[in-house]
Amino acid sequence: MTAEMRRAWARTLTSEPDFLKEQASLGKCWTLLAVGEDLLNDGDWIRATLGGKSVFVQRFGDQLKGFENRCAHRFFPLRTADKGNGPIVCGFHHWRYDRDGLALGIPHSTEVYGKTPREIGARLPSIDIATCGSLVFGRFPSDDGESLEAFLGDGFPILATIADMPAKSYKISDDIAANWMLLMQITLDDYHLVAVHHRKKFSMNREMAYYRFGAYDRHSTQFVHTQDTPAIMAAQCLAGNCKPDDYRIFNIFPNVAVSLFRAKPYWYCFIQQFIPVSAGRSQQRGWFYRTKIEVEETAFEKFIEPVSEIIRPRIVRYFTERTGDEDHRACEQLQSVAAQADAWPILSSQEKRIEWFWQAYQRSLTTAPAPEVV
Ligand code: FES
Numbered sequence: 001m002t003a004e005m006r007r008a009w010a011r012t013l014t015s016e017p018d019f020l021k022e023q024a025s026l027g028k029c030w031t032l033l034a035v036g037e038d039l040l041n042d043g044d045w046i047r048a049t050l051g052g053k054s055v056f057v058q059r060f061g062d063q064l065k066g067f068e069n070r071c072a073h074r075f076f077p078l079r080t081a082d083k084g085n086g087p088i089v090c091g092f093h094h095w096r097y098d099r100d101g102l103a104l105g106i107p108h109s110t111e112v113y114g115k116t117p118r119e120i121g122a123r124l125p126s127i128d129i130a131t132c133g134s135l136v137f138g139r140f141p142s143d144d145g146e147s148l149e150a151f152l153g154d155g156f157p158i159l160a161t162i163a164d165m166p167a168k169s170y171k172i173s174d175d176i177a178a179n180w181m182l183l184m185q186i187t188l189d190d191y192h193l194v195a196v197h198h199r200k201k202f203s204m205n206r207e208m209a210y211y212r213f214g215a216y217d218r219h220s221t222q223f224v225h226t227q228d229t230p231a232i233m234a235a236q237c238l239a240g241n242c243k244p245d246d247y248r249i250f251n252i253f254p255n256v257a258v259s260l261f262r263a264k265p266y267w268y269c270f271i272q273q274f275i276p277v278s279a280g281r282s283q284q285r286g287w288f289y290r291t292k293i294e295v296e297e298t299a300f301e302k303f304i305e306p307v308s309e310i311i312r313p314r315i316v317r318y319f320t321e322r323t324g325d326e327d328h329r330a331c332e333q334l335q336s337v338a339a340q341a342d343a344w345p346i347l348s349s350q351e352k353r354i355e356w357f358w359q360a361y362q363r364s365l366t367t368a369p370a371p372e373v374v
């Protein structure tokens with residue numbers, strides 16, 4: 001890695017111009033925008049952030065479409081709430097758009113423009129949309145033609161299985177005064193558990209394995225206490241036979257972490273995303289739920305399921321929020337002196353995924369091939 005790349009490490013955590021540049025580049029990367037439950041019915045829409053810009057995704061029949069959230073007329077935001085249902089009609093002068101983003105309803109058009117809406121031909125910039133499981137991803141159009149399937153690689157069948165959300169999921173959110181990359185990096189760090197989460201013991205390297213996956217190895221995962229690999233898990237998922245044996249976390253570049261854990265006897269999943277707001281501020285949003293992975297239940301577990309499934313999500317929420325809070329407050333401390341980070345960190349074997357993340361980040365900011373790592 002070049003000296004300039006190492007210096008950039010620190011600068012990107014605090015510099016607003018660098019943040020804006022970075023976000024513009026990352027907008028070409030497939031990014032989580034919504035989950036299926038937000039877009040179930042015809043006309044449902046959700047506002048999201050992509051590449052530092054406000055965008056929205058809307059269901060039209062069996063199709064999902066995404067557009068930049070600004071009117072072609074005078075750039076008023078078309079969606080002024082987080083979610084809703086209804087046609088695309090601008091609140092400023094009532095221009096109305098069709099499912100292709102074309103302004104086909106322009107009030108008083110021939111009087112004030114001397115033209116029909118078709119002759120004016122105003123259109124919203126569209127974004128590419130693709131889904132995996134219940135996850136709706138988007139990106140600004142790019143020449144590389146990379147599909148979501150290629151982007152995720154082995155992660156595609158895995159997410160199609162573990163992120164196939166049931167009707168009931170539970171939401172989690174937090175506002176954090178820290179750069180989004182610090183939040184991603186703490187999910188890639190298995191060395192902080194004793195100091196930050198008050199675990200009794202450090203993990204041993206032999207207990208876990210790290211893997212990279214997807215196009216250009218942008219994503220990474222930690223598998224605990226198993227011989228399985230992402231390729232094995234992907235094959236199991238494709239065969240409809242997903243059989244995890246312990247905790248696993250999948251970090252999807254740029255800003256999503258999906259953890260799979262046991263809430264006995266079931267497998268639960270927690271999907272979280274760190275949405276960049278500014279260089280020093282981020283928003284966490286997350287969903288946890290019981291996955292559809294089949295498990296063997298004892299007769300007693302089956303018997304108490306109606307009651308235990310009321311209590312279990314509360315327990316999961318307690319631990320998930322507590323762990324998140326500890327992580328987020330630690331990241332706020334990191335952010336408070338981030339401007340003083342003037343060297344490459346001294347990464348341990350249990351933080352090596354942070355370097356992998358940084359390589360993926362650098363690659364996204366340049367059109368050049370992935371930087372050579374020394
Ligand atoms: S800005 Fe949208 S109709 Fe005028």
Ligand SMILES: [Fe+2]
Pocket residue numbers: 186187192196197323327
């Ligand atoms: Fe943590």
